[in-house]
Amino acid sequence: MSVNSKKSALSSWTPEQVANGQRWVQAWRDASPVLEAIRKRELRELDSERALELLCGPADYTVPPRAPKPHIGPYRAATLVYEGQTL
Secondary structure, three states: OOOHHHOOOOOOHHHHEEEEEEEEHHHHHHHHHHHHHHHHHHHHOOOOOHHHHHHHOOOOOOOOOOOOOOOOOHHHHHHHHOOOOOO
């Protein structure tokens, strides 16, 4: 069976169902600019801490594993990275 002779997935739809589907698609096309404007506004209003919380969940950055590690110096850090260890 060639690509051109495959039956359409919509071939079993009634004309009314096709019309409803076309209206649904058009409604989303019409809403797209408004939704995009809302998305951009929300992104502009979002601060970094809130964005991280939304992505990763709330986190306490004062306790491990997220707490800053004590400073070990650049030479030791480079050595650990070279050896494949995490800092």
